[in-house]
Each structure stands twice: as C-alpha cells, then as structure tokens.
Amino acid sequence: MTQDRKEVLFALQAIVGEAHATNDPSIVCSYAWNAGVGSMPGPKFLKNWPIAVVMPDTTEQVAAIIKCCVARNLRFRPLSSGNGGTYLSAAEDVVVLDLCRMNRLVRLDAANQMAVIEPYLTAGRLQAEAMKVGLNCHIVGAGPSHSPLASATSFLGIGITGASTGANFRNILGVEWVTPTGDIVRLGALGGEEDWFSEEGPGPGLRGMLRGVIGANGGLGVFTRIGYKLYPWAGAPSLTLTGTSPMRGMALEPNMRLFLPVWDTVEQMRDATFRLNRAGVAYALLRMPPNHIGWTLTASNGEYASRREAGDLPECTRAENRFAWQILTIGHSAGETAYQEKTVRHIVADTGGRMMALPQGDGEVLLRSLVTSLYVSRVFRGAGSGGTSFGVMDTFNLLPDVIRASESLMEKERVPGRNFAADGIEGCWVWPTESRQLWTENILASRAGTVAGVAAGWKGFLRHLNLVDHNPRLGFMAFMAGPLIELFGPRYSNVPTWMRRIKRRLDPPGLADSTVHIGIKEMPLVKWWPTLQKIAFSRAGAPALHLVCLLLGVASRKEKLPQRK
Numbered sequence: 001m002t003q004d005r006k007e008v009l010f011a012l013q014a015i016v017g018e019a020h021a022t023n024d025p026s027i028v029c030s031y032a033w034n035a036g037v038g039s040m041p042g043p044k045f046l047k048n049w050p051i052a053v054v055m056p057d058t059t060e061q062v063a064a065i066i067k068c069c070v071a072r073n074l075r076f077r078p079l080s081s082g083n084g085g086t087y088l089s090a091a092e093d094v095v096v097l098d099l100c101r102m103n104r105l106v107r108l109d110a111a112n113q114m115a116v117i118e119p120y121l122t123a124g125r126l127q128a129e130a131m132k133v134g135l136n137c138h139i140v141g142a143g144p145s146h147s148p149l150a151s152a153t154s155f156l157g158i159g160i161t162g163a164s165t166g167a168n169f170r171n172i173l174g175v176e177w178v179t180p181t182g183d184i185v186r187l188g189a190l191g192g193e194e195d196w197f198s199e200e201g202p203g204p205g206l207r208g209m210l211r212g213v214i215g216a217n218g219g220l221g222v223f224t225r226i227g228y229k230l231y232p233w234a235g236a237p238s239l240t241l242t243g244t245s246p247m248r249g250m251a252l253e254p255n256m257r258l259f260l261p262v263w264d265t266v267e268q269m270r271d272a273t274f275r276l277n278r279a280g281v282a283y284a285l286l287r288m289p290p291n292h293i294g295w296t297l298t299a300s301n302g303e304y305a306s307r308r309e310a311g312d313l314p315e316c317t318r319a320e321n322r323f324a325w326q327i328l329t330i331g332h333s334a335g336e337t338a339y340q341e342k343t344v345r346h347i348v349a350d351t352g353g354r355m356m357a358l359p360q361g362d363g364e365v366l367l368r369s370l371v372t373s374l375y376v377s378r379v380f381r382g383a384g385s386g387g388t389s390f391g392v393m394d395t396f397n398l399l400p401d402v403i404r405a406s407e408s409l410m411e412k413e414r415v416p417g418r419n420f421a422a423d424g425i426e427g428c429w430v431w432p433t434e435s436r437q438l439w440t441e442n443i444l445a446s447r448a449g450t451v452a453g454v455a456a457g458w459k460g461f462l463r464h465l466n467l468v469d470h471n472p473r474l475g476f477m478a479f480m481a482g483p484l485i486e487l488f489g490p491r492y493s494n495v496p497t498w499m500r501r502i503k504r505r506l507d508p509p510g511l512a513d514s515t516v517h518i519g520i521k522e523m524p525l526v527k528w529w530p531t532l533q534k535i536a537f538s539r540a541g542a543p544a545l546h547l548v549c550l551l552l553g554v555a556s557r558k559e560k561l562p563q564r565k
Ligand SMILES: Cc1cc2nc3c(=O)[nH]c(=O)nc-3n(C[C@H](O)[C@H](O)[C@H](O)COP(=O)(O)OP(=O)(O)OC[C@H]3O[C@@H](n4cnc5c(N)ncnc54)[C@H](O)[C@@H]3O)c2cc1C
Pocket: 036, 037, 077, 078, 079, 080, 081, 082, 083, 084, 085, 086, 087, 088, 099, 119, 140, 141, 142, 143, 146, 147, 148, 149, 150, 151, 153, 154, 155, 156, 157, 158, 159, 216, 217, 218, 219, 221, 222, 223, 224, 376, 380, 516
C-alpha cells in the first residue's frame, strides 16, 4: 500500500473530529472480523484490514469523507449495523464508514404510515416506537438489531412477517444518497417538495438502478436517510414478555390467535395457502422445518436432543407434520378477531388440514419470535447453517417443486454420522411476501467446526445454485451478490450488463468498494464459467467439486491473526 496512513487519518479527523476517526489496529481489526452471513470464504479474520475507520454524524460529513477518499484514490465502504458481514472488504486501501452515530428516527409520520430514518436506527427501536402509534415495521430474518435503511437500500430485505409488512425493497420511499463522487442527491417526492412520502414518479425505476438484484452493498455510494413504509399494527402499544431467558415469550393478547395447521401433502398446503393469502387475515404466515421449530422451543441443543429422544416435544416438531404453517392473526376489534379465526379454521378444514395443539409456554415463544423476527439466533444454534433460497417472489404453485428440490439436496448428507442435521428432511422456510408471492429460504444445517461439515455446506450451496440455474420451476435464487450474479447472469435477464453500466457511469474510478457488488471490469472467470459449470456438476466432475469444497472447508478452519507492522 502506497498511502500515508497518518495523512489519511488526519484528513478524516479534520472532517469528523479527532475522536471519530482512527487507524488504531486494535479497533480497525474488528472491522475485518467475519461474523457470518455474507462472509467470504476463508478464515474468520480477513487479512485485509481497513486503512482507517471513520464515524460521520451528518450527510455532509459523509460527502466530505467520500471526496477525501476520491482525492486520494482510496476505496470506501459503509456499514450501518454490520449485522450481515457483507460490509467486509477484499482489499486494504479501504476507508470504512461506520454510520453508528447516524441513528436518528428523524420523523414518525403516523398519518402517512411512514418514518424517516437514518442508517443506525435499528428495526427493534423503530418497531417499539411505531407500535406506540398503532404501526409496525418489516423486520428481516436477521432480527431486530439490523438496520432497515441498509436492508431497504443495499442488501436483500425480506422477512417472515412479509404477509403483512411487505419486503424492504418495496418499503423504501424517498432516499438521501451520497454518490460515489461525493454529491448529495435526494430522490422521490423529496427531490421536489422537501418530503419523503413518494418513491418514484414517471421515468426509469430508480430503486432498480440503485439496488441491481439484491442491493449494491455499498458499491454505489452511501445512503444517509430514507423514507420508510410502516404498516398498521392491531396489537397493544407494548407487549408483555413472559418466561425467563433464554426462553422468553410474549403473552397472547385477547385479539391475537396463533394457529398451527398441518396437511398431509404439500399440494394441500399450497391450495390452502392461495386461499389464506386471498383472505388476507394473517399478520404472519410462516412455515419452518419441524426440527427448526424444535430448536426454537428448547434452551439448548442438549435439551432438544434429550426431549426428542423421550418423545417429549410438541407435535409441530415432528417430521411427519412438516406441511404446516404458523399463522398469527391480530384483530382490530372482537368482531374482526372472530372473523379471522373463523376464516382460518374454515380454510384449513376445507382443504383437508387439521390444527395441531401447542402448550401455552411454547406458543408464547413462537409468538415473540414471529413478532420480532428473533428466530435466527435460535435456529442457527443447531448447526452451522448456510442459507440459500428458491422461488423468490414467485407463485405458490412452485412450492411442491421447491420442497422436493431441498429434499434432494439434503438426502445424502442428512443421515446420522454425516454432515447435515439428521432429523430434518429439508430446510425450507417459507412465507408469502405481501400475502401473495412465494419466498423460500433453504437452510442447509451442516456440521460446523469440521472441515467435512463446512465442505458439505459449500457443496449443498453450489449444487443449489446449479439446480436453480437449470430449472425454472424452482424460481430465482435470492443471494445473488457480487461475483455470483456475474456467473449466473444469463438466468437473470443479463442484469449484470446493466448493473455494470450504472456502476461505470456513477463511479468511473470504481472507488465505492464493490466486493459484494459488480466491478467496473467483468471477472475473467465469466468466460470460462459455462464450461466449468458443466464439468463441475457432471458425474465425472464430482470428485473435483468435492475437492474444491474440502479446500474451502480447510481454508475456513485455518484461523490465524495476520502479522501487522
Ligand atoms: C443470521 C443472519 C440472518 C439473516 N437473515 C436475513 C433475512 O432473512 N433477510 C434479509 O434481508 N437479510 C438477512 N440477513 C442479512 C442482513 O443482516 C441484513 O440484510 C442486513 O442486516 C442489513 O442491515 P445491516 O445493518 O446489518 O447492514 P450492514 O451489515 O451494515 O451492511 C449490509 C451491506 O450494505 C452496505 N451498507 C450498509 N449501510 C449502507 C448505507 N448506509 N449505504 C450504502 N450501503 C450500505 C454494506 O456495505 C454491506 O454491504 C441476515 C444476516 C444474518 C447474520
């Protein structure tokens, strides 16, 4: 690296004050720590540590920092809550903008069902404030500590209450954005009338330009404020917690009902879902694999194993009851509550389903997880988990194919002694976004901490990509970040071509770090990929694929702190 670290630090401190920029290795190294989702293959500690970390407080400071980087030919990368790990950079000449001081709920506009928020306003904080005025926000699967702004502008944006709270790529309204050249741009109604209410007028879809497939992950500059949709909340302004940690739950309010219907076949479940969606009575409609429900309802893996062996877990945790929903309804009145209950019971009975019973304490734990999206920490406890997805924003007609595809991916590795959780048949989490479109996460719960386990996770992930690439009945895969979208571009309407045009136009020197977006130049591997793909997923290529996955397993186990001067 040719940069004078001290000079860079002083320049950043001149913008934000001495206390808010540092190149102290003991702090900078924590921005090279790879926490999980979105992680790059390799050890937990990346060898690339940022040149400096800076914490701006205003949009103007963000713009000044970017200009400072551009003048020095330095790359830059923002992070909001840092929940996902995708803010990690693959190079050392990167200034990380940690936006944690920009944590304001600028406005809560109850009449217009929206909020104006900054990057480090967390979903949990927003939800608590919104509920006080009868509103609620979408919370993605990462849980309440993530940033709705980062999610809406820059990375994915889907979560289990999609039935009633949409998806974050549709929840974004006005945007304040600092471009890769350091210019401040205001989009939406905000551009004309000093307001945040309306997303886009006639003309090209600006959200699509800014997000590409799943969000630019910092590759198109920094978003500093957004207008963000909120949704009606019929529950109490604050909810009563029950139980003791870690088995905290929430008391079911008189206007809430939690149902666990189950069907014999996936086709029956699909048919019921069309009707449930159309009736629009569910606050949340979530399908989890039964063993994941079991992990949620127990405090430790040990408790899960012993209760499972003793046959002491509720019926919703048994594999034979896997074509099932968790349905939460919340009525604005006693009459609406009764109507919702009657509707759900009628549809379930009419489609050949039945209701499963659940002890009160377990119901309270599921309720809390549904409302706050707290499942992930519990479910990822069971094993090291890799997430893939099927049928993204597609019709529920795909559901049976999607479930069978997940079964086929897990089949060989899910027997005792192998590398996937042995008590699950497939790993599909399913919900309807906007009470209409299918979304499926396919969680491959593989053995963490062993080379073979990590390798099996990688192989499952790569085989999943290949399956989706060849079978339209599996819909799209969601996590098409960075290099992946380049490799699989043809299946996605060649969107990388457009993403690259936008990137080149907005960021000619390519300084907005694109580790998880698209670079200025096409990756050389793209040309060879169709041939490599054919070989890797053929019978003859299977040993080579296995070897590559083992090497990835070895790389991720080799934990060593890099030598620093
Ligand atoms: C266990 C786990 C489960 C998850 N499940 C889901 C899920 O179900 N659905 C889902 O949508 N996501 C999920 N995620 C991903 C992720 O946590 C969220 O999408 C993400 O948290 C967004 O908020 P954040 O504050 O964590 O973003 P960060 O981690 O801070 O950043 C995410 C990306 O956006 C960029 N970025 C951050 N802030 C800005 C900004 N202000 N301007 C421009 N770019 C920015 C970063 O550089 C990075 O590339 C999961 C993550 C984990 C760890």
